Amino acid sequence: MIARNPDPAGPRRLRRWAGAAAWVVCAASTAAGLATARAPWSPAAAPAAAPLGTWWSVANGDRVQAILHEGQSVWSATEGGVVRWDAGKPGPRQYLAPQDGLPDNRVRALARDRAGVLWAGTGGGLARFDPLADRWVAVLPPADRIPSPSVTALAAAPDGGLWVGFETRWDAAALPDAAAEPGAFVGGGVARFDGATGRWGAVYRAERGAAGRFAPLPSDTVTALLVDDAGRLWVGTRPFMVWDRLGDPDPATGRDWGWVTTGGGLALREPSAEDRWTQWQAGTAPCIPSVVHALAVDAAGRVWAGGGNGLHVFTAGAASRPCVEGAGHAQYARRPSGRGMPANTVLAVDFDRQGNVWMGLANGVDEGRGLMVLDHAGTLGDPPGSPAARDDTWTAVALPGPADATAVVPSALTLTDGGGLWVGTRGEAAGDGWGLLSRTPEGVWSTHATAAAGLPSNRVSVVARHPASGELWFGTDGRGVARWDGRTWQAWRFTGEPGGLPGDHVTAIAFGHDGRVWAAARPSVWGGKDWADGGVAGWDGQAWRTPVGAPSRFTSAQALAVDLDGRLWIGTVDEGAATYDPAGDRWVAHAAPAAGPGFGGMNVSGIAVDPVTGHVWLAHQAYPDWVCDPAGKCERPFRGGGVSRWDGRGWTRWAKSTGAPLAAHGDDGEMTSIAFDRGRGRVWAGGWAGRGSFHWLTGVGIDGTLDGCMRPCDAGDWTSERFPDGGAVRALAVDAEGRLWAALHRNHAGSIPPAAGIRILDAQAGWRTVSAADGLPADEVAALAPAPDGMWVGLLDRGAAVWRPFEVRDRAFLPRLGQQLTR
Template sequence: MAMPCSNVLRRRALSAALCLLLMLLGMPARANHGVRWGELAHTAFRHHGHPDLSSGVSLAQDRQGFVWIGTQSGLVRWDGNRHIKYLADGARNDALPDSYLMSLHVDSRGRLWAGMNSGGLVRYNAEHDNFIRYRAIPSGQRDPRVSAIIDDGRDGLWIGTGAGLDHLDADGRFTRLGAQYGADALPDGGVEALLRQDDGALWAGTRHGLFLLRPGRPPQQLTLGGQRGLPVARLLRDSAGRLWIGTGNSGAFLYQAGAALATGAAPVRESGTRPTLQQERISAIVEAAPDEIWFGTHGVGGGIVVLDVRHGATRRIRHRADTPDSLADNDVMTMLRERSGIIYVASMAGLSQYDPRPRAVATIRHLDASHNGVLSVPSLLQAADGKLWLGKVSGGIDIVDPLHGLRGRLDVGAGLPQSRVLALASGPDGEVYIGTQQGLFRADADGRRAQRVHVARRRDEEEVWALALVGRTLWVGGLDGLWALRLPSAGAPQLLRHEGARLGDTRVTALLPLDDDVWVGTRNGLARVGPETVEQIPTDLAAPDRLPPGFVSSMLRDRDGRLWLSNFGTGIVILDDASANGPRRFHRLGMRQGLPDRAANKLLQDRDGMIWASTDNGLARIDPRTLAVRALGIGEGVHVPSYWTNAGALTDAGEPVFGGLSGLSVVRPQALSAWHYTPPLVVTRILLNDQELPAAVYNAGLGRKAPPLTVTTAARERGFSLDFAALDYSAPERNRYAYRLLGFDSGWVSTEAAARRASYNNLPPGDYLLQLRGSNRNGDWAPTLEVPVRVLPAWHQRTLARVAAVLTGLLLGAGLMQARTTYLRRRQHELEAMVAARTAELRATQAQLEALAYSDPLTGLANRRLFNDALRHLVAQAERGGAACTLLLIDLDRFKLVNDTHGHDAGDALLAATAARLRAAVREADQPFRLGGDEFAVLLSQTADHATLAPVCERILAQLAAPLPHDAAVIEISVSVGAAIHQAGHDHEQLYKRADLALYEAKAAGRCTWRLRA
């Protein structure tokens, strides 16, 4: 029945009104939605610029975790460090038929499918590392250009081609199922995008519009922003059920979850004064995070449009020539959200990745898109109004509101010199004091004007490295020492004090007022400046509890009263009690304790009491209670590699902010979270006898049940090598690796992330199990991957050959044993005779050596060495209840006169005669000794009183008193004798001393006599 014209017009008007309402209400265009630093935060990418990774058209991640890149010149498999490229080869039926990859898809069974520009469809056969082709034929796939692939829900595929929609069933046969969905009624030009609903309905994006296909119904064309026929290139269903549509020249559109199809899709509007999204080609759509959609664009504005779905605000990510980690190319080809959350972006410039999950650290590279060059901020100040003052390396100051971005500039032309701003401090009346490389300046609170501050007795252009305010006293540190200025309410500052040499080093780098003191950090140490005194803190690099020498870059006092120092070269140094007097005891934190670098630049304490440190290799958080250190790097969102000394401030929202050489790092402590992702561990390459083998079977989770890697006899010398990877793409250089071959290795063998290879050769035959370990970026191990290894024996290592060899060896051994036994017996007799003779010689030699060691060669008497042993022995026996003993010390009278008168030969003859007469005078049980020179001694046993001692002494005097004929002369002889009897409780030294005193008494009595010392 025909409808009146007026009703048609009314319905069209109503449809247009509804579309307009969705456009106005669905996507409000607001640039600022109350997120601190949201206007300024930089999206930092990691770039992989190898030529094989460039010109990516499609991306996919397989079940094992590999990322596949379909490029215009081949198919690439990427594991985060290493890639393998597959090229077309017309001479092989199991190779790619075309190197231009249009589409990639991983089906419900984990198999990778690839659609090409002119080569039709292929499936990657992981078991054999090759491809299975599905050619375009009239009765099957109707066109060789495959631009879209999607599951059909029954282990088959829907395939979008240049001729329309095709279907491949689970058995690999093409069917005419598309006709049941009305695919034959789709407009000419082919299908560019496909999306299947849970109920089996199929969304098809074509060059002539968006269609919904259902079995038994004609295709339903949907309106986009009230228009039909717009070319549709991309489709995405997000986690909230919303349908996002990317067009070829009209931007992006949205169907809200549950929205009526008849209302059409609403356009996505771009924030800002000059939006261009609605005139752009959408080349990719990904859900970066809940309520955050990324649109890759191509042409016009270019780059990536990031939509905050909740607030309806957008921002655009673009390439910047002055920022190496910006988007590599504004023409985005495709994007993929990898399963751990990382977003890959492919372009003609290569493959880039961005991790949206680290929310604890924001990077600020630019404050104004119109200005070239990245921020370099050597000084910061949190002002009372909540704004942040940023001193610039090139001179001048930027004033930033975390909510609204750049709010003011104090440029060189406004009173500041063109030199680095090194220090900032708030004044007592709201003004700001500025330390530069060319002197001290003061700015108004609004940051519009600055003027030089003149300091009496100080050169105006002298550098200012540190500032600190106490009441109305401003402390100024420079390379010329420490200056204290009184700041009156009006008028010029007044110099109160100057400290130079007493600091130990006049180069002041940091200041910290504490109580009545000011702690002063210098380039070589630390000093405490009191009201009248200056204390230099001693330094000692070797002593771990002393202050190490070095550049003190910043200081803070924690809630427990400890003084923390960042040391440019040592790390962090902690003084337990800054208020205590006496010896200063310090603790040191360095790279061994977890700091990412020895060069620590700035310390800040957040509202929870945690200490944050910037270094020359990232940031660190220190728990002040346990001193546990957590290093933060690229994986945690830290994209400023190194920082300025003493450059940092705590914002009024409790955010530590650090100034770096290539931007600001804004820390949100509450957003810091642990990384718990468990990466897949996969074998990436196997080489056996220099031949590459497919590795997929060992990635299928079979473990010990997998077929063993068999090393034949021919391959044993060259052996095998196996590459493996843990597929944590966030910071693959921090992943840890180890391996061991059970049955061969005694323990785990660690290997570097850049060389993840287990290699063996010349293994003994047998069955082994190669165990592989890989971790995420935090070092948490993934489940162990196991690869069975079997080494086949050579012919001579087989059991039968070994048994025959053993029997032959036994027979030969028996004969040889008999012959050798006969020989050995004969040889034994000869050796025994030789040993006996040699033993007798050794005993005689030993006796001679002992005689030489313990006897006097001139007299033949025992020497002093034997005397000492004998004296200790007799005294020890007497102390244990044995017989008493007596010591006689004997000295020749006037022996020197004999030597001087008759010569040394006469003296030697006299000593020999004395020894002979002494042997004759003492009893057999007594022991005579020559102690040296003309000194002799006798140890008497069983002599305990004067009555038994006197006859012995008189006999010695008489024997030695007879004259000695020598040559033609007669030598008169006499001796003096000192005696001492052992007393209970006295040791051998006391006995010797008493005998020595008795000897002196005898000589004093006129010689040729004896005396007993009680």
């Protein structure tokens, strides 16, 4: 006899969740029912232009990339725009794209040129600050004049110009060689820009030479720029993608050529008419870092470079011989003795008035190790065993923040003339940051975070609009729930205490007829025997409370919906579905095999309610059903998938194995979202499918799928649409004009970016494509929430945005909600 064991390995559920989390879908954000038009479904052969309208973004500005301290103000370049903190003011001024003029919210660099103009380098280009208008102005030169629209580094030149560093970009039309299919990584490098005239000058790239060497740059992806006291330009880089012959044929494509990662290191340009360059490429010497994170020059004119293998100092410019002690180069790295640096990755460097070297450290790039201060006593390098090694003094500086100090990654730092300290942070475990940390000369720390009165995270997994109050609720993947009531923000985090949020990784939000706001969260904290977090709870205005009499904690809940009778439906990864009737605290479980063959399986990824019939529709994915024999040998067959419907009496299922012509991947159909379209009388189920030799490492050939069926829905009534290279359809919603919106993302899988984040079905124009080129802040979209005047979207790691079908020409006429959200 074979015993059925759904979890023979205990913590193996954590690994199951790691995969399942990629398919989490918010059922509340996919609820439909606002449509009025009843046009037939008639997609165009090719996507039309995006609908006219305006995008506004909301973002967290606590993931810091760079700091610029000026007098009584501190500017920070963040993943949520530019944030300025002014002494004596209660909160920050946050500048966002597009409403404040920035071309993109990913700001990597800040620099003020010799004319006093402040510049920002963003993922969408260069921008200058207009202090009179209190906004940014994007620099939009012709595409053929710049190496890439994505700016990664800035440095002011002595003659008043500006050096601009770029990263490579994906061009879907470019050809890597004559025999290859279209699509190539192009651009990047360093270019000169004259801010006074707006002209771009010389561009320097990594050109392939002999023996795998590149010159004059070791890579086209630039990470840091510095102009030293002698006017020399230093360029830090990291490895980049090049088209090259593979060691072995690609198993997915069978081809001998493909995109490989190579290069990286440091380069130096002399300030002469001969345009002389010196470059140190990773691999050419044992100590050269492949990734240079930071460049800084001290009072003596020495250049310090922080990278993935410690701290390097160059004292002889181009004559420096890396990896040779005493030849113009010295290296500080973690030593087996433990004395000195506790970690090898140096993310930030600056100097105090005494000449001490301050550095922000990490183990890799995702585990913070605080700050270290080096007093080298004027002797550099000091190899172990030398008499001078004993004159180095190392001092550790701990950072304030969460109990787990490694969660705070010091990504930027600057010391003020008065002895103060500012530290920019990232929080890689949660994908966000902790804002700015400041320390007075007396040693008093303060925290400056936009999350204190704003969106707590840019990893927005859910957006839901309260149907009665219009409040906006945001669920995040790592920092709980936040509510915007039109005036103020309120946020909740998991604490483990009664009355608290069930978890910080929120998967769904729904609104009950009794006024409660329901939230589901996936688990992330293993308590040794069971999960410490995860589950479902309702906010009653005072506290978060779990439903009375729940037969399970529902730690794997990933979808919620409230039906026409006020019952709460819960969809889980591994427990099927359940309903809770708050009127009598009654529970009903729907699970295989008890629910019968009409039930789609134990992994319920989405829930939608037909607003006319009251029928409840579920989207399913395959679930690994562990089966073990008496000897303990276990197998893991995958079961379930497709779509199922509850009509109040029983279940009906549509799957590929039962004859439904679904386009989604798998034996039955891997569905990741579902919505009911009232205007068209049609259910829509989103999923994904591989095209040809699809490739998760590159992202090529992973298409979004959309299967639709008009009620009452016979097996042969399903029709399908595919969205090439978009990733899975993660959310579906219908706007006030009856347009169907489909949100797609690949959960960051693949080195090649997805094609577009949103597809819209318009009754007149057919399918429209909305991408970053149309103002969408990012091409990976996780959630949708219709509003009377537009559509809210939750972005995988870029915050949230709202699209409104009209053009905003003057900030004075903005709706109050939008104006407050972006200030």
